[in-house]
Amino acid sequence: MTTAGQSDPRFIGRRVQRVEDPRFLLGRGQYIADIKLPRMAHVAFLRSPHAHARLTRIDTTRARALPGVFGVYTGEMLVGKLARPMMIVGNPPVTKTTRSYPLAVDKVRFVGDPIAVVVASSRYVAEDALDLIEVDYERLPVVIDAEQAIAAGAPLVDEDLGDNILAQYAQEMGDVAGAFATADTIVSAVFRQHRQTHVPLETRGGIADWDVARQAMLYYASTQAPHKLRDMLAALLGLPAHKLRVITPDVGGGFGQKSILQREDVVLCLIARELGRPVKWIEDRIENLSAGHHAREETCYIEAAVRSDGTILGMRSRLFTDAGAYPAIPLPAQMFTYLGASYIPGHWNIASYGFEAYTVATNKCPVGPFRAPPNIYSVVSEGIIEVIAHELGLDSVDVRRKNIVRREDQPYMTTMGFPLIFLSIDEAFEKALDLIDYPQFRHEQAQARQQSRYLGLGIATYIEPGAFSNQVYHSMGSEISGWDSATVRVEPTGQVTVMVGLLNHGQGLDTTLAQVVAEELGVDMADVTILYGDTARDPYGAGTQSSRSAVVGSGATSHASRTIREKILRIAAHLLEAAPEDMELRGGGRVGVKGVPDREVTLKDIAHTAHFHLAGLPEGETPGLETIGRYDPPFASFSNATHACVVEVDVATGQVRIDRYVVVEDCGTMLNPMVVDGQILGATVQGIGGVLYERLAYDHDGHPLAMTLADYLLPTAADVPAVRIEHIVTPSPLTPYGVKPMGEGGVLGAVPAVMNAIADALAPFGVRVTEQPFTPPRIRELLRQAGH
Numbered sequence: 001m002t003t004a005g006q007s008d009p010r011f012i013g014r015r016v017q018r019v020e021d022p023r024f025l026l027g028r029g030q031y032i033a034d035i036k037l038p039r040m041a042h043v044a045f046l047r048s049p050h051a052h053a054r055l056t057r058i059d060t061t062r063a064r065a066l067p068g069v070f071g072v073y074t075g076e077m078l079v080g081k082l083a084r085p086m087m088i089v090g091n092p093p094v095t096k097t098t099r100s101y102p103l104a105v106d107k108v109r110f111v112g113d114p115i116a117v118v119v120a121s122s123r124y125v126a127e128d129a130l131d132l133i134e135v136d137y138e139r140l141p142v143v144i145d146a147e148q149a150i151a152a153g154a155p156l157v158d159e160d161l162g163d164n165i166l167a168q169y170a171q172e173m174g175d176v177a178g179a180f181a182t183a184d185t186i187v188s189a190v191f192r193q194h195r196q197t198h199v200p201l202e203t204r205g206g207i208a209d210w211d212v213a214r215q216a217m218l219y220y221a222s223t224q225a226p227h228k229l230r231d232m233l234a235a236l237l238g239l240p241a242h243k244l245r246v247i248t249p250d251v252g253g254g255f256g257q258k259s260i261l262q263r264e265d266v267v268l269c270l271i272a273r274e275l276g277r278p279v280k281w282i283e284d285r286i287e288n289l290s291a292g293h294h295a296r297e298e299t300c301y302i303e304a305a306v307r308s309d310g311t312i313l314g315m316r317s318r319l320f321t322d323a324g325a326y327p328a329i330p331l332p333a334q335m336f337t338y339l340g341a342s343y344i345p346g347h348w349n350i351a352s353y354g355f356e357a358y359t360v361a362t363n364k365c366p367v368g369p370f371r372a373p374p375n376i377y378s379v380v381s382e383g384i385i386e387v388i389a390h391e392l393g394l395d396s397v398d399v400r401r402k403n404i405v406r407r408e409d410q411p412y413m414t415t416m417g418f419p420l421i422f423l424s425i426d427e428a429f430e431k432a433l434d435l436i437d438y439p440q441f442r443h444e445q446a447q448a449r450q451q452s453r454y455l456g457l458g459i460a461t462y463i464e465p466g467a468f469s470n471q472v473y474h475s476m477g478s479e480i481s482g483w484d485s486a487t488v489r490v491e492p493t494g495q496v497t498v499m500v501g502l503l504n505h506g507q508g509l510d511t512t513l514a515q516v517v518a519e520e521l522g523v524d525m526a527d528v529t530i531l532y533g534d535t536a537r538d539p540y541g542a543g544t545q546s547s548r549s550a551v552v553g554s555g556a557t558s559h560a561s562r563t564i565r566e567k568i569l570r571i572a573a574h575l576l577e578a579a580p581e582d583m584e585l586r587g588g589g590r591v592g593v594k595g596v597p598d599r600e601v602t603l604k605d606i607a608h609t610a611h612f613h614l615a616g617l618p619e620g621e622t623p624g625l626e627t628i629g630r631y632d633p634p635f636a637s638f639s640n641a642t643h644a645c646v647v648e649v650d651v652a653t654g655q656v657r658i659d660r661y662v663v664v665e666d667c668g669t670m671l672n673p674m675v676v677d678g679q680i681l682g683a684t685v686q687g688i689g690g691v692l693y694e695r696l697a698y699d700h701d702g703h704p705l706a707m708t709l710a711d712y713l714l715p716t717a718a719d720v721p722a723v724r725i726e727h728i729v730t731p732s733p734l735t736p737y738g739v740k741p742m743g744e745g746g747v748l749g750a751v752p753a754v755m756n757a758i759a760d761a762l763a764p765f766g767v768r769v770t771e772q773p774f775t776p777p778r779i780r781e782l783l784r785q786a787g788h
Contacts, residue, residue, distance in 0.1 A: 010587055011515040011525060012737060015674040019525060020510040029250040032205040032222045033282050040207070041070050043268065043281040044126035046116040046133050047291060048108035051144070051363040051702025052155065053137035055107055055115065062132035063118060068125035071275055072133065073267075074116045075103035081270050083238030086261070088327045088334075091477055095167040095334050095359075098158065100326045102266040107140065109157055109325035110364050111703050112291030117267050119279055142702040146322040146360040147299065157325055157361040166323055167334035167359040169341065172316075173415040174352030179314025183305035189387045191380050192771040193751075195297040195322070195696040198370055199714060200505075202252025203283035204292055206265055208272035216243040217269055222251050224259040225543025227501050228480065230535045232261045232329065237269055244269075248533035251505035255686070256369035257293050258505070259545040261329045289712055290704050294696055295370030297322040298340065300380045305352075306388055310399040314352035317344050317380065321359045321367070328368030331545075334359040335476055336373040339465075342416045343377035347425045347463050347640065348403040353415040363702045369545065371686060372747035378462045382752035383770055386759055396756075397438065400461065404429060420463065423640045424728045428664040429461050432642035435662045435726060441646060449764060454649045455659075456761025460752035461642040466547030466741025467633045483632035484548075485539035486556035488517060488564050490625035492611040494589050494604030496523055498560075499531045501541015502553050507743060508675040509549055515671055516554050516737075520561035521568070522585030523603060539628055547741030550671055551633050555736045560629025567625060571606045574618040637732060639667040639740040643684070643749030645721075647757040651765070651788065654779030656692055656758060658721040663749065666728040667742035668735070676742060677725050683746025684723055689715040690747070691754050695773045 023029055060072040078101070085099040104113045116133055120126035141155035148154060149164040157164055180186060207220040217239060223229045226246040234244040251258065264281060272279045283292065301318040319341045323333035341357040385403075389396035404426050405412050411421040436457065445455045470482035487499040498517055504510055514528040532538055541556075542548070565585070572591040573580040576599055584594045592600030609616040610625045617623070646660040663680055670676045693713040697705040706712035731738025751772070758779070759769035767782045 009519055011519045012671055013669065014515070014672065016511060016515055016525065016672055018508050018511045018675065019514060020504065020508070031202055031250050031252055032207060032220055035207055035220055035249065037207065037209060037278040040278040040280055041119045041121065041275070042123040042126050043279050044118050044123060044130055045114045045264065045287070046130045047287070048104065048111055048113040048115055050108060050137055050139060051111050051142045052140040053108050054140060055104065055135065056138050057134070057136040058116060059134040060116065063129040066125065066129045066132060068121040069118060069129050070121070071119040071271060072116060072129065073103070073271055075101055075105040078102055078267065078270050079105060081274065082236055084236065086236065086263070086266065086329055088329060088332050089477070094169060096161055098166065098327050099160065102263045102270065112287070112365055113325065114263060117271065119271055119275060142363045144362050144364055144698050144702045146320040146358070146362060149360045149362050150358060157363060161361070164361045165358055166327060166361055167337060169338050169355070169357040172354035174314065176314050176316055176352045176354040179352040180305040183313050184308040185391065186303055186305055187384065187388045187391045188303045189384055189770055191300045191302065191376070191383050193296045193298045193376055193379060194772050195294050196370065196690050196694050197289060197292065197294045197696055198255040198257035199712070200253030200255060200257060203285060203288045204258065204262060204264065205282040206268050207278055207280040208268040209278040210273040210276055212276050216245070217273065218245050218247065219269060220247050220249065221265065222258055223248055224251065224254045224503055224505055224545055226503065226533055226535050227540050228330070228543055229261060229265065233265060233269055236266055237273070245536045248503060251503065254505045255371045256373065256545065259543060260293070260331050260368050285709065286707050289707055291365055293328060293368035294324060294365045295367055295373065296375065296690070297367065298376045300376055302344070302380050302384050304384050304388055306392070308392060310388060310392055310394050310402045312348055312350050312403050315345060315350055316354045317341060319355065319357040319376065322362050322364065323359050324362060324364045324366040326366040328366055330478055330480055331369045333367045335478065336369065340374035340376040343374055343465070344380050345415050346377060346381035347405050347461055348381065349405050349409065350415055364698055365704070371683060372744035375747055375751060378460060378748040379752050379755065382460045382756060386756050396459070397433065400429065400459070404461070418465070418636065420638060422730050422732045423463065423638060424666045424730050425461060425463065425640045428640055428642045428666055428728055431726065431728065432459070432644040432662050432664045435664065435724065436644040436646065436660060454651055454761040454764065456647050456649065456757040456759065457644065458647065458753040458755065458757025458760060459642065459644050460749045460756060462745060462748040463638045463640045464547065464741060464745035464748055465636050465638055466744065467551035467637045468546055469635050470632050472636055481540070481542045483630055484541040484552040484556045485628055485630045486553070486560045487539050487626065487628045488557065488560040490564060490603065490607045492607050494602060494607050495527045495529065496521060497529050497531065498557060499538045500553060500556065501532070501538050501543065502549050503532050503544045505544060507544070507549060507679060508672065509544070509553065512550055512671045512675055513553055513557050516557045517561050520558055520565055522587050522591070523589045527589060547743040550739050551637060551735050551741055552631055554671060554739055555631030555633060556629045558629070558736045559631055560627050563627045563629065564625055567621070568603065568606055570618055570621065571610060572601050575601050575606070575609065575616065634734045637735060637740050639665070639742045639745060641665040641745050641749055643753035645753050645757050647754065647761055649758060649761040649779060651783055654776030656774060656779065658688070658754070661721045661723045663723060663725045663746070664728060665725065665742065665745070666730050668740040669729065669731045669738035670727065671737065671739060673727070679743045680725050680746050681723055683744055684750045685715055685720050687747040687750025688754060691751050691772050691774050695775070
């Protein structure tokens, strides 16, 4: 690790306490719901009770007449107020162009599809008015299964598409046919992930405020990407970007749900402009569960061509993603289908791979990005190892050792062209085995089975992609910038203000960026203020998503800080009558002459000179201490990790208990190990919750069955096992400080680790565990099917 300022880092790599926590722990955060504006009205949405139906009549007369109601709008009324439809521009025949509107027009496509919106003096009045809107529906046939949706004659979710396929990919690398022709055996399996959602503590919401005099919109949004949201909203409203300002206060979690354009965002801005008064909407939990975007629902058919010793010669897969009724803008399910299929060879040394992948529209809530969106890849790539070992009568650990990409294999180009370099995949795997004490576990497992107790060990190794460059997004046809920027300003008092286009929604951004700036400028962290969440003030950025904040944020802030640092050294040298190359940062906001302890000047003195006494500056030096840094990361960065866990399955009840859990992670240099551990633990728990507790089930008519948190179960603190986290540090020379993306990987490891552990525990019963969720009823069903 190298830092420009000092050879012995004072802040980088330290377990510094999070500077933002006191504000939140004391309840001093400010969220959308806390904001009140003069003349502000409140909004409620009428949503479809049917999964698929034509709208034959909407009568809003009685709702409009209710005292306190300022306006009622339908989809037809808002269409003409848009500059253009909401669109995903496709690349036929691979992907298709889709068009949608903020409110349903002509027909509804899922339960929760917004049909009309009421604006009233209070949310209570608005909710009462919803009951007075009369809607006649003509029920239409429903399709809720992705594979059934592509069959001939299936009901069409969007008639303009001609079928329900939003995207269809087919790709083959290497000699796939040759691999399968020469294999000793072909192993196959089907892996299914169920539908889940994000459940941020703070639900979605927004406040739109139209300035009639300036013809400008101010939008308070709970978003992960203010600039991106601004650009999309401005285009839909027909406004220049500088006429739309997005302010984001504190965000109570997002996990990807708040990284996209929400139809409700557009509605709020349209009706605020129409009424000329601020309008506010705060989503309730039922809306969030039923219409706030979902994720994960995928089925993958996988075949592996293997030798009898477990060597994998080739793979081919067929992946189906249930995208729901509308593509998410600008991160549609199509993108994650392709990535999920592409990553399946993962960290295995496989020469040949081919896949087909389909993104399919159904009559269910739209699917959008969710922490570790291509998660299906790790489920498949690790799950097929267990199946291969079972079919060949081998130890799955040995099968992994035979196929894993080792340090000496790197740089290694995967069959799909992803460069793996500076990774410790095999070392993390072996270390996890040591920590879980693999030989001892097998002994314990054998003894337990003699007592009719069923223990299982699950292993999952993965590579985590993230912090994608602008080139990656451009290659996928996405209008998203991979780069970010940071403005660093030393105030006249010597304190430092930093403005970034990223956003903190709980991941510790304030702390890690303050550590970077304090390191580079030789100041205390208490003297650094990190600002974000205002498109009119902050430099452009793509927001917080795809594990990019540490990589891209440290890149942008360090570039800006180093530019300022050089200017500080020049001014200090001039004030002390020394050469700039003889100057050094001494910490605590002091700059001095190397080797001369009593010759120094404070940053406050330097800043004061730069702002007020320009005659004291070196000749040609510009006033002030402010600059902007920009950073576009390498093509794509990878970190790696191995999860290993021990579970015990109660075969009488189907209950799964996690007894031990180990994570060995290599994300390169850790800017703050405590923040890194928090990210790993949070993502691991989210993965565990996804496979053991959470499920968004639908009935055959497309009605969601989990509409409250009493139905959609989340893991509590009592359910979370103690997770032992160990690190291997392999800095990347491709990024500042050697950091790698790591915010989502816990999910990539936890889901297959728990799945494989349950499979191992139930092996004596001949049960194959490849379909989530693993709830007690599901475990019992598998055992019953196996005759137990």
